[in-house]
Amino acid sequence: MYDVIIVGAGPAGASAALFTAKAGKQTLVLDNDQSMTKAAWVENHYGAPEIEGPELLKTGREQAGKFGAEFVNKQVEDVSKTDNQRVKVETEDGVYEAEHVILTVGGSTKLAESAGIDTTDGSEPRIKTIIDTDDAGKTSMEGVWAAGTVAGVSVHTIITAGDGAKVAVNVLSEMNGERYVDHDVLKKK
Ligand SMILES: Cc1cc2nc3c(=O)[nH]c(=O)nc-3n(C[C@H](O)[C@H](O)[C@H](O)COP(=O)(O)OP(=O)(O)OC[C@H]3O[C@@H](n4cnc5c(N)ncnc54)[C@H](O)[C@@H]3O)c2cc1C
Numbered sequence: 001m002y003d004v005i006i007v008g009a010g011p012a013g014a015s016a017a018l019f020t021a022k023a024g025k026q027t028l029v030l031d032n033d034q035s036m037t038k039a040a041w042v043e044n045h046y047g048a049p050e051i052e053g054p055e056l057l058k059t060g061r062e063q064a065g066k067f068g069a070e071f072v073n074k075q076v077e078d079v080s081k082t083d084n085q086r087v088k089v090e091t092e093d094g095v096y097e098a099e100h101v102i103l104t105v106g107g108s109t110k111l112a113e114s115a116g117i118d119t120t121d122g123s124e125p126r127i128k129t130i131i132d133t134d135d136a137g138k139t140s141m142e143g144v145w146a147a148g149t150v151a152g153v154s155v156h157t158i159i160t161a162g163d164g165a166k167v168a169v170n171v172l173s174e175m176n177g178e179r180y181v182d183h184d185v186l187k188k189k
Contacts, residue, residue, distance in 0.1 A: 002028045005089050005098040007076045010035040011157045012148025012164035013104035014060030019168035021069035032075040036106055045158045079115040087143045100171050103146040104164055117141050124155050137167035145171060
């Protein structure tokens with residue numbers, strides 16, 4: 001049983017996992033290793049003057065893993081509600097449950113559509129359909145949120161990563177019953 005399950009370990013998913021894991025929430029990230037970022041060479045990500053896509057993905061996983069996020073390579077087949085109002089995530093060979101699920105599945109709405117989650121037209125180039133969310137990132141299925149490319153934000157690593165973080169902060173705020181802030185203070189030398 002997890003607090004948060006994130007489907008997708010691209011910039012949006014790993015960034016969301018970093019926040020939820022660092023906040024002490026039991027976090028599972030399920031990913032099928034099809035990130036579009038694997039093909040990228042990035043020179044426009046603030047704080048990383050130039051970086052290969054695969055290196056950005058690896059660093060993101062390691063950063064979230066340091067705080068306890070668990071990464072598992074699996075294809076997610078379905079998402080649905082359980083009788084006790086949790087969210088069930090079905091993979092090719094296992095079922096997981098969490099209070100909240102964040103879909104950060106990149107360019108495909110196939111999973112959302114098969115789960116009956118509302119989609120809508122995309123506005124970014126080459127992104128025809130996106131998951132319909134409110135400003136916080138909530139989808140039409142209670143407890144299921146979406147972030148990154150699949151939620152319709154501009155297809156750039158800094159923006160999808162930022163959106164993953166934004167939605168994670170909203171999830172954490174709802175779980176904790178107050179707005180969540182994660183500020184570490186510079187250590188005295
Ligand atoms: C060739 C190329 C060059 C680029 N160059 C730049 C650049 O220079 N600068 C820049 O800012 N951006 C660049 N980008 C864009 C950048 O990669 C994206 O904006 C951003 O990384 C997308 O992040 P994301 O997390 O939304 O999606 P993704 O990185 O695609 O991650 C989605 C993840 O979800 C997983 N997934 C999907 N469905 C399932 C499922 N059913 N079960 C389990 N896992 C699933 C996938 O395996 C994937 O890991 C480039 C993209 C490409 C293709």
